[in-house]
Amino acid sequence: MSGLTVRGISKRFRGLQAVKDVSFDVPEHGLIGLIGPNGAGKTTTFNLIAGVYAPDEGEVTFGGQRLNGLRPDQVCAAGIARTFQIVRPFGELSVLDNVLVGCLHAEADVSAARRRAGEIVDRLGLGAKRDQVAASLTLPDRKRLEVARALGTKPKLLLLDEVMAGLRPTEVDQMVAFFREINRDLGVTILLIEHVMRAVMALAQYVVVLNHGEKIAEGTPERVVRDPAVLECYLGEEAV
Amino acid sequence: MLKLWLAEVPPRGKLYLALLLAALLAAPLFVDGYLLSVLILVFYFAYLGQAWNIMMGFAGQLSLGHALYFGIGAYTSAALYVHLGVSPWFGMIAGGAFAAAIGAFIGALGFRFKIGGVYFAILTIAFAEFTRILVDHLLFVGGSGGFFLPISGRSSNDLWTLRGAPVMFYYVWLAFTVGVLILCRALLSSRLGYFWLAIREDQEAAQALGIDTFRYKIFAVMLSAALTACGGVLYAFYNNNLFPSAIFSINRSIDMLLGAIIGGVGTLMGPIVGAFILTPLGETMTALVEPLKGLGAKLDGIKQVFYGLCVVLIVVFQRRGVWPWLWRRLGLDRGEGR
Ligand SMILES: Nc1ncnc2c1ncn2[C@@H]1O[C@H](COP(=O)(O)OP(=O)(O)O)[C@@H](O)[C@H]1O
Numbered sequence: 001m002s003g004l005t006v007r008g009i010s011k012r013f014r015g016l017q018a019v020k021d022v023s024f025d026v027p028e029h030g031l032i033g034l035i036g037p038n039g040a041g042k043t044t045t046f047n048l049i050a051g052v053y054a055p056d057e058g059e060v061t062f063g064g065q066r067l068n069g070l071r072p073d074q075v076c077a078a079g080i081a082r083t084f085q086i087v088r089p090f091g092e093l094s095v096l097d098n099v100l101v102g103c104l105h106a107e108a109d110v111s112a113a114r115r116r117a118g119e120i121v122d123r124l125g126l127g128a129k130r131d132q133v134a135a136s137l138t139l140p141d142r143k144r145l146e147v148a149r150a151l152g153t154k155p156k157l158l159l160l161d162e163v164m165a166g167l168r169p170t171e172v173d174q175m176v177a178f179f180r181e182i183n184r185d186l187g188v189t190i191l192l193i194e195h196v197m198r199a200v201m202a203l204a205q206y207v208v209v210l211n212h213g214e215k216i217a218e219g220t221p222e223r224v225v226r227d228p229a230v231l232e233c234y235l236g237e238e239a240v
Numbered sequence: 241m242l243k244l245w246l247a248e249v250p251p252r253g254k255l256y257l258a259l260l261l262a263a264l265l266a267a268p269l270f271v272d273g274y275l276l277s278v279l280i281l282v283f284y285f286a287y288l289g290q291a292w293n294i295m296m297g298f299a300g301q302l303s304l305g306h307a308l309y310f311g312i313g314a315y316t317s318a319a320l321y322v323h324l325g326v327s328p329w330f331g332m333i334a335g336g337a338f339a340a341a342i343g344a345f346i347g348a349l350g351f352r353f354k355i356g357g358v359y360f361a362i363l364t365i366a367f368a369e370f371t372r373i374l375v376d377h378l379l380f381v382g383g384s385g386g387f388f389l390p391i392s393g394r395s396s397n398d399l400w401t402l403r404g405a406p407v408m409f410y411y412v413w414l415a416f417t418v419g420v421l422i423l424c425r426a427l428l429s430s431r432l433g434y435f436w437l438a439i440r441e442d443q444e445a446a447q448a449l450g451i452d453t454f455r456y457k458i459f460a461v462m463l464s465a466a467l468t469a470c471g472g473v474l475y476a477f478y479n480n481n482l483f484p485s486a487i488f489s490i491n492r493s494i495d496m497l498l499g500a501i502i503g504g505v506g507t508l509m510g511p512i513v514g515a516f517i518l519t520p521l522g523e524t525m526t527a528l529v530e531p532l533k534g535l536g537a538k539l540d541g542i543k544q545v546f547y548g549l550c551v552v553l554i555v556v557f558q559r560r561g562v563w564p565w566l567w568r569r570l571g572l573d574r575g576e577g578r
């Protein structure tokens with residue numbers, strides 16, 4: 001099977017079971033949402049896929065290749081790029097150079113990579129800020145930069161961790177349109193963690209819900225938001 | 241290629257660079273022996289600062305033990321020359337390769353076991369100190385008693401064996417200083433250079449973008465070590481005497497990074513600017529305290545104290561070094577100083 005398969009992965013931090021026996025599939029060219037309240041284990045799941053941590057149990061495969069035990073750069077080389085929820089820009093480098101670093105993964109020639117970086121920067125609406133140092137960007141722009149940099153590596157699968165947090169509704173709609181476009185036109189598979197339900201409902205074909213490290217529901221977005229177990233775990237959080 | 245790099249330098253910057261280079265090329269015609277030796281010292285600081293800067297300023301890995309690589313270059317080439325009559329240029333290749341190998345070993349040790357930042361720096365000091373003690377007992381290079389290169393008549397300049405007058409060394413040091421500047425310029429606009437900068441800025445993010453951080457950090461250490469060793473070779477043949485206590489001393493390791501820190505870590509011109517600031521100040525300092533020494537005052541570490549003071553001033557008032565500030569002052573501003 002091509003695409004990403006996650007089979008029974010678990011991760012424990014000292015006493016805390018952050019992810020417990022989670023399984024799901026992300027079909028090739030799919031657009032899948034991963035949701036759940038804060039501390040549910042979403043980011044940890046990303047880190048397990050991306051090679052930041054090795055799962056204590058379970059297996060992750062991508063396009064038939066087993067990812068367990070690979071380093072993050074090897075996972076990237078396998079065609080998976082991720083963004084960081086807590087953004088990690090290269091602060092003293094310009095916006096363009098940040099994206100250039102990503103592009104250099106896919107393109108050895110610096111000037112060709114710089115051209116492509118310029119196109120990506122423009123597409124994400126950072127064109128006017130391309131020569132600014134990344135440290136000077138606002139948080140929403142840093143989130144865009146995370147996306148731009150990840151796209152630079154020409155990924156087959158893009159892992160997006162709350163990239164729309166802090167965006168205004170119109171900006172969310174632009175981002176949604178953008179992701180739909182790269183999914184449809186470039187065939188990039190997307191797995192997205194998102195708190196902004198407006199985006200999840202609009203984008204995701206299928207949603208996986210985590211709570212306390214465990215998968216508690218999955219299905220189409222419309223079905224999942226009516227699931228009593230999902231509503232239950234979101235109680236106390238803002239209404240869905 | 242050169243044209244391409246210069247394209248990024250503003251016109252006025254090109255003018256200043258050309259004037260500086262012309263002045264330095266012509267200097268031996270006008271200055272006396274003492275000033276010539278001071279200028280050689282400037283090149284020494286600039287060249288070694290540049291080499292150190294590759295590791296710290298580009299790849300973000302702090303080394304406080306670069307005297308180790310310097311000493312490896314100095315001792316390897318001197319031993320090859322004295323015992324086997326091998327030209328220092330071959331000695332440079334041997335010493336550079338040796339230093340790169342040792343650098344790779346220390347780097348691998350540190351990076352593999354995730355010894356980062358200050359702890360890695362302490363590891364580099366430890367290796368330099370260990371080597372100093374080892375060389376103290378290596379009798380075929382004179383041990384702690386010192387190792388001396390035969391001085392031939394200074395009337396003839398032999399570039400092949402690097403035996404000759406200070407003027408010859410002046411031009412050799414100048415060539416190396418310019419050469420390493422061009423090399424660093426090329427590195428900074430290369431794929432490798434961008435990977436280094438990414439690692440310096442955020443290792444985890446760099447790795448997520450597919451950069452094998454271990455490998456590229458090792459590259460940085462190896463290149464930095466090899467270039468530093470080349471500087472050690474020039475030093476050995478210029479000074480003609482090597483003492484482990486002086487060659488491998490922590491003072492020398494610190495000296496090497498002062499120019500870069502004061503000029504601006506991670507910038508291309510920083511080490512050069514820093515060297516031009518530090519050396520004359522250090523010389524003035526020495527000249528000032530010399531009479532006091534005659535009066536029996538103990539002022540041995542005064543230069544180091546003074547350098548330390550300079551670093552403190554820089555850290556407090558101009559954290560990114562003098563060069564970014566000077567860059568604006570010279571009217572070269574077009575964003576950040578490089
Ligand atoms: N590196 C870590 N060390 C210890 N605990 C962690 C670490 N990373 C995450 N956790 C814990 O694991 C749980 C899940 O966190 P996370 O995956 O970030 O949740 P989410 O992204 O769904 O908000 C949280 O309780 C968090 O505190």
Ligand SMILES: [Mg+2]
Pocket residue numbers: 042043044085
């Ligand atoms: Mg999270």
